[in-house]
Structure formats: structure tokens, C-alpha cells
Amino acid sequence: xxxHTVNADTLAVSCKWDIPREEKVMYxxxxxxxxxxxxxxxxxxxxxxxKEMSVKADVEVWYCGESILRDLQNGVRLDLLFLDIELLQxxxxxxxxxxxxxxxxxxxxxxxxxxxxxYAMQLFRIQPLDFLIKPISDGQLREVLARSLKQRQDxxxxxxxxxxxxxxxxxxxxxxxxxxMDKKIRxxxxxxxxxxxxxxxxxxxxLPEDFLMIHQSYIVNQRYVSExxxxxVRMWDGTLLSISKPYRKAVRSKxxxxxxxxxxxxx
Amino acid sequence: MIPYNVIQTLIIxxxxxxxxxxxxxxxxxxxxxxxxxxxLGFLAYYLVTAAAYAAFGVSLFYEVCNYLGMAxxxxxxxxxxxxxxxxxxxxxxxxxxxFLAVYFAYPQKSLAFGPAxxxxxxxxxxxxxxxxxxxxxxxxxxxxxxxLCILLSIPAASILILCVLLYGGLEGTExxxxxxxxxxxxxxxFYLYHxxxxxxxxxxxxxxxxxxxxxxxxxxxxxxESQGRMxxxxxxxxxxxxxxxxxxxxxxxxxxxxxxxxxQDFMSNPAEYVATGDDTVxxxxxxxxxxxxxxxxxxxxxxxxxxxxMLHSFDLNVVxxxxxxxxxxxxxxTGEKRLKVxxxxxxxxxxxxxxxxCRGIAEGKVGRLESTKADPSAHGIGLENVRKxxxxxxxxxxxxxxxHRMQVDAILYVKEM
Numbered sequence: 001x002x003x004h005t006v007n008a009d010t011l012a013v014s015c016k017w018d019i020p021r022e023e024k025v026m027y028x029x030x031x032x033x034x035x036x037x038x039x040x041x042x043x044x045x046x047x048x049x050x051k052e053m054s055v056k057a058d059v060e061v062w063y064c065g066e067s068i069l070r071d072l073q074n075g076v077r078l079d080l081l082f083l084d085i086e087l088l089q090x091x092x093x094x095x096x097x098x099x100x101x102x103x104x105x106x107x108x109x110x111x112x113x114x115x116x117x118x119y120a121m122q123l124f125r126i127q128p129l130d131f132l133i134k135p136i137s138d139g140q141l142r143e144v145l146a147r148s149l150k151q152r153q154d155x156x157x158x159x160x161x162x163x164x165x166x167x168x169x170x171x172x173x174x175x176x177x178x179x180x181m182d183k184k185i186r187x188x189x190x191x192x193x194x195x196x197x198x199x200x201x202x203x204x205x206x207l208p209e210d211f212l213m214i215h216q217s218y219i220v221n222q223r224y225v226s227e228x229x230x231x232x233v234r235m236w237d238g239t240l241l242s243i244s245k246p247y248r249k250a251v252r253s254k255x256x257x258x259x260x261x262x263x264x265x266x267x
Numbered sequence: 268m269i270p271y272n273v274i275q276t277l278i279i280x281x282x283x284x285x286x287x288x289x290x291x292x293x294x295x296x297x298x299x300x301x302x303x304x305x306x307l308g309f310l311a312y313y314l315v316t317a318a319a320y321a322a323f324g325v326s327l328f329y330e331v332c333n334y335l336g337m338a339x340x341x342x343x344x345x346x347x348x349x350x351x352x353x354x355x356x357x358x359x360x361x362x363x364x365x366f367l368a369v370y371f372a373y374p375q376k377s378l379a380f381g382p383a384x385x386x387x388x389x390x391x392x393x394x395x396x397x398x399x400x401x402x403x404x405x406x407x408x409x410x411x412x413x414x415l416c417i418l419l420s421i422p423a424a425s426i427l428i429l430c431v432l433l434y435g436g437l438e439g440t441e442x443x444x445x446x447x448x449x450x451x452x453x454x455x456x457f458y459l460y461h462x463x464x465x466x467x468x469x470x471x472x473x474x475x476x477x478x479x480x481x482x483x484x485x486x487x488x489x490x491x492e493s494q495g496r497m498x499x500x501x502x503x504x505x506x507x508x509x510x511x512x513x514x515x516x517x518x519x520x521x522x523x524x525x526x527x528x529x530x531q532d533f534m535s536n537p538a539e540y541v542a543t544g545d546d547t548v549x550x551x552x553x554x555x556x557x558x559x560x561x562x563x564x565x566x567x568x569x570x571x572x573x574x575x576x577m578l579h580s581f582d583l584n585v586v587x588x589x590x591x592x593x594x595x596x597x598x599x600x601t602g603e604k605r606l607k608v609x610x611x612x613x614x615x616x617x618x619x620x621x622x623x624x625c626r627g628i629a630e631g632k633v634g635r636l637e638s639t640k641a642d643p644s645a646h647g648i649g650l651e652n653v654r655k656x657x658x659x660x661x662x663x664x665x666x667x668x669x670x671h672r673m674q675v676d677a678i679l680y681v682k683e684m
Contacts, residue, residue: 118544121573124612131571227615229682230661252663256678259611259618 032062033084065090085114096126176224180217214243295344312336356422368446486550544574563604589649598623625673
């Protein structure tokens with residue numbers, strides 16, 4: 001009986017079916033800028049472009065950092081936020097930092113908007129999707145929206161594994177990294193951990209392209225990486241994982257390609 | 268039973284081949300992808316020279332074999348033929364001088380000792396030379412004809428002198444002195460080569476710094492121009508406000524809107540493509556893009572990097588400067604004449620992408636591009652330097668070319684966020 005259970009446990013499979021969900025989900029977009037005219041213009045622009053792209057968008061506007069912080073604390077969630085860097089009291093950096101650090105939210109795409117070029121290093125730590133200079137053209141907006149949508153795609157992909165005789169499923173987007181320890185695999189998600197029996201190498205074949213094998217016993221989701229160096233990655237929660245020598249070359253070119261995929265690559 | 272001296276010869280030849288290899292790696296950049304081929308080459312060289320030595324001793328035939336072997340070995344390295352020729356001649360003449368010096372010093376005993384003493388002398392020479400020279404990775408020379416002639420003539424003349432010595436019937440102390448002098452001259456030529464390479468590197472660096480100075484100067488002009496525009500606008504602000512007030516009172520919204528966008532156009536400086544706040548990046552990109560704009564139809568730049576990059580400005584200059592120069596040069600030869608540069612920092616990684624239209628070269632991924640520059644000896648030096656910097660930052664680079672689009676895609680790890 002015991003042997004039978006172990007056999008069932010080693011059966012880790014990844015499934016690619018879509019979960020039934022609404023045909024079109026509202027894309028929640030926020031704008032936070034103290035220039036009311038700009039907000040109105042941008043809101044109108046977003047609605048128009050979203051309609052062109054046949055995306056159902058819901059745009060909400062805040063005129064100061066304090067009000068958006070209050071709403072975020074009260075549970076308002078956004079998919080995409082256009083955030084002015086030069087807000088009056090709570091500036092764009094502190095709002096961004098609040099989202100990333102206090103709320104531990106990596107999912108909200110932040111696009112910084114500013115009337116001048118030149119960005120402080122702190123802004124890059126917030127991992128914005130892009131920086132745009134006012135006035136924002138339709139082309140730029142379309143590109144950013146498309147990129148945001150593309151990165152948020154794939155919500156239907158699940159990772160499934162056997163645990164204690166039952167099949168468990170986790171959205172791949174929630175997995176931060178996987179770590180193998182002896183015969184067990186530790187799966188770390190954004191809000192917890194799981195352990196099950198399996199082979200990391202086999203699992204790596206079934207994971208989407210966000211995932212990167214950096215060591216024979218680590219696979220990381222690049223969305224949860226906060227900083228790369230050539231021999232290690234720092235995860236969003238501060239965990240430092242090393243990239244082992246045989247994987248470095250492959251990791252380098254994957255990081256390059258993954259980062260490139262984020263930008264429009266047409267000449 | 269194998270005779271004692273044959274075994275001795277075989278063993279000592281191993282040391283000699285090893286020394287030859289060390290010398291070659293000192294002057295020719297090793298290509299680690301072909302490590303196996305190189306090993307086989309040296310093995311073949313070892314066998315041939317050992318056989319020739321066993322059969323003929325120190326003789327013309329052995330030396331011809333030896334030289335051809337060395338010349339063959341240099342082809343295993345990836346560098347211009349000039350440098351190969353020079354390296355093989357210089358190594359060969361040093362080797363020959365060592366042999367003959369010992370041969371003339373101990374005419375009878377040298378046969379009994381076999382090649383042991385000359386090889387030890389060679390070892391001393393190699394040690395001295397390796398102290399003189401830089402490691403090969405810093406090498407990026409392209410010698411002109413005159414320099415090449417000087418460099419080549421010294422080992423070539425030495426070889427001639429040594430051959431004459433061997434067959435000229437001169438013996439004893441005179442011959443030994445001539446050998447020793449030749450050896451000295453040969454050691455000096457290595458030093459000369461080292462100096463030339465150094466000089467070349469300095470010239471290149473100077474060139475780069477000069478460009479940087481131009482770029483800074485250009486940037487200063489750009490900034491002054493921008494400020495001048497602002498000043499001019501401020502000067503006329505009162506008039507603009509009056510004009511706008513008049514338009515608003517007339518409720519002529521369209522005209523007011525047009526007036527405002529005119530003001531904006533007036534403020535923006537067409538020469539200022541990039542304003543990141545990092546002086547090095549700004550000046551270099553504004554300078555290069557301005558030049559590019561003069562010869563190309565479409566120049567696009569998307570830059571999102573912080574005001575301060577953890578990157579040596581010299582390194583960035585090499586990377587961006589070379590890649591942009593190449594791209595502009597390639598795009599200029601096409602009908603479309605397009606260039607696009609993007610630079611972004613994300614998660615401690617600097618992503619760099621330069622795209623341009625190009626005439627069709629090899630499709631797909633390309634390791635090493637054929638240059639269209641007039642001087643073939645300068646081929647690939649720029650790109651090679653870029654590659655070195657990319658390696659220094661543990662980065663990765665890919666060149667690709669398809670559908671008349673060339674693209675260089677690189678990352679550098681700059682961490683320290």
C-alpha cells in the first residue's frame with residue numbers, strides 16, 4: 001500500500017487546458033496624475049485604443065498619491081497603472097514602492113509617465129513596464145497596452161501535481177520557483193509552499209517560457225526575479241539563488257531573449 | 268631495446284613542443300572552441316619533428332620540417348595571416364638560434380646530450396619573452412606594411428645568418444658569438460613587437476577619447492541650444508499669454524490648441540534625442556544619432572536607463588560607439604536607411620538592441636560578420652572590442668541578419684541596483 005502511494009506521488013504532470021472563464025474580463029487600468037486635463041485626455045485615449053484592440057477596459061483616475069494609496073489599501077486591484085513620477089506629496093516612487101514592497105504585488109504593471117526625461121535609479125527598482133514622456137502618443141499607448149496584455153496572457157495554464165493521492169493544481173503564474181531536495185520538490189508560490197515527489201528536469205520541459213532552469217535543482221519564474229547577476233538571481237522575496245556554472249551560458253542567452261521579448265522588435 | 272638517447276630525445280621534444288605552444292598562445296589569440304583540433308595539431312607536430320630529428324639530427328631537412336610544422340600550427344589560431352607569418356618566423360628563429368648556439372659551444376658533446384641543453388636554453392628564452400609580452404587577450408593590432416616588413420625582416424635575416432653559419436664552415440667561438448648575438452636580436456624583436464602593439468592600443472584609445480571629447484562638445488551645444496530655446500520662449504512669454512488670452516476670449520479653441528502645440532514645438536530641440544541625465548550616454552548618443560540623422564532617413568531611439576549607470580563610461584563608449592558606427596555604415600548602403608536603438612535597464616541587466624536595414628549578407632544568425640570597410644586588416648576589430656566588453660560584464664551578444672534587417676542584441680550585467 002505504501003509503495004502504491006509513492007508511485008502516485010511521483011506522478012507530477014503539467015496540464016495545459018484552459019479553465020472555463022468569462023469570454024472577456026475587464027482590464028482594470030488606473031491613471032494617477034495631478035494634471036486633471038492630462039488624466040482626462042489619457043482616459044479618453046485609453047478607451048479609444050482599447051476599443052480598437054477589442055479589449056474591455058475600465059479606467060479609473062486618481063489625482064494624488066494619497067488617494068490611490070488609500071484605495072489600494074482598501075483592496076482596489078489594477079492590471080495596469082499609469083503613474084506620474086512628479087506627484088506632489090506622495091510621489092510616483094513612493095506609490096510604486098508601496099505597491100511592490102508593502103503590498104508585495106508584482107502583478108500590477110506600472111508605467112511611469114513624466115514630462116521630462118531622466119530617471120532616478122530608485123524607479124528601476126520598482127520594475128516598471130515602461131517609461132513614457134508626456135504627451136503620450138497613440139502609438140506608444142497601443143504598444144504598452146499590447147505588451148501589458150501579452151504579459152498577462154496565459155492565465156489558463158496550470159501546473160498540476162500529485163500530493164497525498166489527490167491532484168493539486170496551481171496557476172503557473174503563481175509559482176515563483178521550484179527547488180529539488182532529494183526526491184522531493186519544493187514549490188514556492190507567491191503566498192506559500194508545497195512539497196511533492198517528482199523530477200525537476202522532467203517538470204522543466206512542461207513549464208512555459210517564463211521559467212528558467214538555473215541549477216540542476218532550481219527552476220525560477222523570471223517574473224519573480226528582482227535582480228540578475230551573472231552567477232545568481234535574487235527573487236522578489238530576497239532569496240538569493242545561485243546559477244551553477246554549466247547553466248550560466250544558457251541562462252545568459254535566455255535572459256537576453258526574455259528581456260527582448262518585452263520590447264517591440266520590429267524595425 | 269630502445270636506445271637511451273632516443274627516449275631522451277622523445278621526452279625532451281615534448282617540452283619543446285609545449286614551449287612552442289606557450290609562445291604561440293602568447294602571440295595568437297586562442298580559440299577555445301577548437302581545442303581538440305589544436306591538440307591534434309600539436310601532437311602531429313610533435314611526431315613529425317621527433318621523427319625528423321631521430322632520422323637526420325640538426326640538419327636542413329629537420330629545420331625545414333620544423334618550420335613548416337610551426338607555420339601549420341599557426342593556422343589553427345584565428346587571426347590575420349600577417350601575424351601568423353611573423354609569429355612562426357620569430358619562434359622558429361629563436362628555436363634555431365638556441366640549437367645552434369649550443370651546437371657551436373660544444374661541437375662534440377652536443378650529440379651526446381641530444382637536444383636537452385638547447386631546449387633548456389629555449390625555455391629560458393620563452394620565460395623572458397613571456398615576461399616582456401602582454402597576455403594575448405589584449406591584442407588587437409593591425410600592423411601596416413612598413414611595420415610588418417621591419418618585424419618580419421629581423422627573424423627572416425636571423426634565420427638566413429644561422430643557415431649560413433650551419434653550412435659556412437665557421438666554427439668555434441666566432442660562430443658561438445654570432446649565434447648568441449642573433450638570439451639577443453631575436454629577443455629584442457619580441458620586445459619591439461610588444462611596443463608596437465602597445466602603441467597601437469594607445470592610438471586606438473586616443474581615438475576613442477577624441478571622439479568622446481567631440482561628443483561632449485556636441486552635448487554642450489545641444490544643452491545650450493535647449494536652454495536658448497527656453498530663454499527665448501520665456502522672453503516672449505508675455506506676448507504668448509496675451510495671444511492665448513485673446514484666442515480664449517474669442518473661444519477659438521482650435522486656434523488656441525494649435526498655438527500651444529506651436530509653443531511646444533518651439534521649445535523642443537531637434538538635436539536632443541536623448542536626455543537620460545547620464546552625461547556619457549547623452550553626449551555619445553546625441554552625437555552619434557545626430558551624425559546618423561545626417562546620412563539616414565529614419566533614426567529612432569528608445570532609451571530608458573537611470574541617471575547613473577554602474578558602467579564604466581569608457582566601456583559603454585566602446586560598445587555603443589562601435590555598434591552605432593557599424594549600424595550607420597551598413598544602413599547608409601541601403602535604400603531604406605533606417606536605424607533603431609533601444610537601451611533599457613531591467614532587473615540589474617542592461618539590454619541593448621541596435622537594428623538597422625542592411626544589404627543582404629548571410630541570412631540567419633551570424634557569428635562573425637564580413638566587413639564592408641575598405642581596409643580589410645581592420646575587419647571585425649570594432650566588433651571584437653565590443654565582444655570583449657560584453658564578456659567583461661559577463662554578458663551575452665547575438666548578431667542576426669534576415670530580410671535585410673540586421674540586429675545586434677546584447678545584455679550586460681550591471682547589478683548594484
